[in-house]
Amino acid sequence: MSVSGVEVLIVGAGPAGAALGLELARRGRDVLIVERAQFPRDKPCGDCVNPGAVAELERLGVAGRLRERLAPGQLRGWHVEAPDGRGFRAAFGEGDEGHTLDGWAVRRRDFDAALLEEARRLGARVCFGMRVYDVLRAGERVAGVAGRQGTASREARARFVVGADGLRSVVQRRLGLARRPPRLRKIALVGHLAGSDRDPGFGELHVRGRRTCGYVALPGGGNVTVVISQDEARAIGGAPRDFLSEALSRFPRVWARVSECGLEQDVMVTGPFDRPVRRPWSPGAILVGDAAGYYDPFTGQGIYQALRSARLAAEAIDAALSDPGEERGALRRYGRRMRIEFGPKRGLQRVIEAAVSRPGVMSRCVAALSQREGVAARRLLRATGDLAHPATVLDPQLWLLTFLSTTHDR
Numbered sequence: 001m002s003v004s005g006v007e008v009l010i011v012g013a014g015p016a017g018a019a020l021g022l023e024l025a026r027r028g029r030d031v032l033i034v035e036r037a038q039f040p041r042d043k044p045c046g047d048c049v050n051p052g053a054v055a056e057l058e059r060l061g062v063a064g065r066l067r068e069r070l071a072p073g074q075l076r077g078w079h080v081e082a083p084d085g086r087g088f089r090a091a092f093g094e095g096d097e098g099h100t101l102d103g104w105a106v107r108r109r110d111f112d113a114a115l116l117e118e119a120r121r122l123g124a125r126v127c128f129g130m131r132v133y134d135v136l137r138a139g140e141r142v143a144g145v146a147g148r149q150g151t152a153s154r155e156a157r158a159r160f161v162v163g164a165d166g167l168r169s170v171v172q173r174r175l176g177l178a179r180r181p182p183r184l185r186k187i188a189l190v191g192h193l194a195g196s197d198r199d200p201g202f203g204e205l206h207v208r209g210r211r212t213c214g215y216v217a218l219p220g221g222g223n224v225t226v227v228i229s230q231d232e233a234r235a236i237g238g239a240p241r242d243f244l245s246e247a248l249s250r251f252p253r254v255w256a257r258v259s260e261c262g263l264e265q266d267v268m269v270t271g272p273f274d275r276p277v278r279r280p281w282s283p284g285a286i287l288v289g290d291a292a293g294y295y296d297p298f299t300g301q302g303i304y305q306a307l308r309s310a311r312l313a314a315e316a317i318d319a320a321l322s323d324p325g326e327e328r329g330a331l332r333r334y335g336r337r338m339r340i341e342f343g344p345k346r347g348l349q350r351v352i353e354a355a356v357s358r359p360g361v362m363s364r365c366v367a368a369l370s371q372r373e374g375v376a377a378r379r380l381l382r383a384t385g386d387l388a389h390p391a392t393v394l395d396p397q398l399w400l401l402t403f404l405s406t407t408h409d410r
């Protein structure tokens with residue numbers, strides 16, 4: 001079986017693939033999204049759409065419809081607790097016109113299906129149940145993909161191919177665009193609670209030793225995510241739910257909720273992380289979302305990256321299809337903009353990861369962040385909420401004043 005003559009073929013119907021399909025369909029392009037799963041499907045995630053991602057949904061013109069359909073929980077900010085039990089709470093804050101800037105708490109199963117539905121409404125076609133395993137070439141250009149749908153082999157040809165196939169992207173691998181194997185040897189376990197909640201509005205992050213635990217109240221439930229080091233992963237064996245329960249029991253505040261509401265049967269496991277790419281394009285192909293390079297789930301910025309990279313990719317693909325002679329220039333511009341926008345964000349994520357993985361440093365940072373009326377904490381939240389440039393946090397003077405006030409208060 002084969003499909004031919006599609007203008008843009010997108011592999012993967014997560015937020016990156018759906019947003020790109022939507023944007024290109026709106027520009028009048030013929031789009032086919034191929035997806036290995038049947039939707040709705042769950043995806044390991046903390047289920048937080050940060051305020052920067054909500055702003056991207058506004059720009060895509062779908063935030064209102066999604067809000068109406070999903071009735072997401074309000075995410076006003078985070079409560080962070082260090083290994084020594086001290087903590088701070090900070091909100092994302094207010095926008096220029098004084099309105100509060102909130103994120104959404106919504107289960108990925110529902111969010112991804114609703115966003116994909118918007119892409120279909122605007123004309124993108126979707127083929128479920130097709131697992132892509134290779135890219136097809138014509139000379140040095142990518143010209144389509146090969147996959148399996150049930151027991152049938154399928155080939156789909158297109159003028160442009162997009163890898164929106166997530167953390168372990170087949171398109172990225174087959175194009176040889178991975179820079180190196182993953183280095184962040186962390187494993188995440190994600191479960192859901194059947195009910196919720198005492199403190200809606202603020203998500204929680206708890207750090208104990210080298211383990212972290214996130215909790216977010218969702219409409220009619222809750223998300224619990226525990227991240228462990230890869231050395232411990234062997235102990236998960238074939239019983240991820242038992243492992244997650246045991247791990248959660250060491251975080252008393254979250255465990256109280258688990259005991260009250262119960263953990264759903266299915267628990268998802270994923271990792272390791274830190275998968276950079278040499279560049280997010282090849283002649284005839286482009287990578288978006290996690291496939292274009294992903295660092296660490298701790299700060300919850302993946303959906304923003306998926307949506308923002310989709311918008312940048314839509315401009316590049318549209319320009320390349322309108323004027324094939326311009327393709328290389330458009331792809332290079334895309335690569336440059338991705339580096340400029342996401343390089344500093346990864347830099348900040350690295351600094352945060354370095355602190356979180358050292359319990360003593362993390363405790364000192366949290367103590368410092370609760371000082372000076374939370375100036376540093378608010379800036380940190382705005383940067384990781386994709387509302388402000390990371391440079392606003394990586395400011396030596398800010399940290400000097402913050403740590404000096406901690407010492408002074410002792």
Ligand SMILES: Cc1cc2nc3c(=O)[nH]c(=O)nc-3n(C[C@H](O)[C@H](O)[C@H](O)COP(=O)(O)OP(=O)(O)OC[C@H]3O[C@@H](n4cnc5c(N)ncnc54)[C@H](O)[C@@H]3O)c2cc1C
Nearest residue numbers: 012014015016036045046048132166188289290297302303
């Ligand atoms: C534990 C954890 C917690 C996280 N928490 C948050 C959070 O709270 N907030 C946040 O913003 N980000 C979070 N992230 C990151 C976020 O989940 C991702 O960045 C985001 O899902 C990326 O979207 P995507 O569309 O690029 O990829 P995905 O959402 O992974 O979608 C990829 C799609 O491609 C399909 N696919 C894959 N391979 C193939 C193939 N070979 N053929 C066909 N289809 C294929 C998959 O089935 C999937 O539907 C978290 C990540 C992890 C691991």
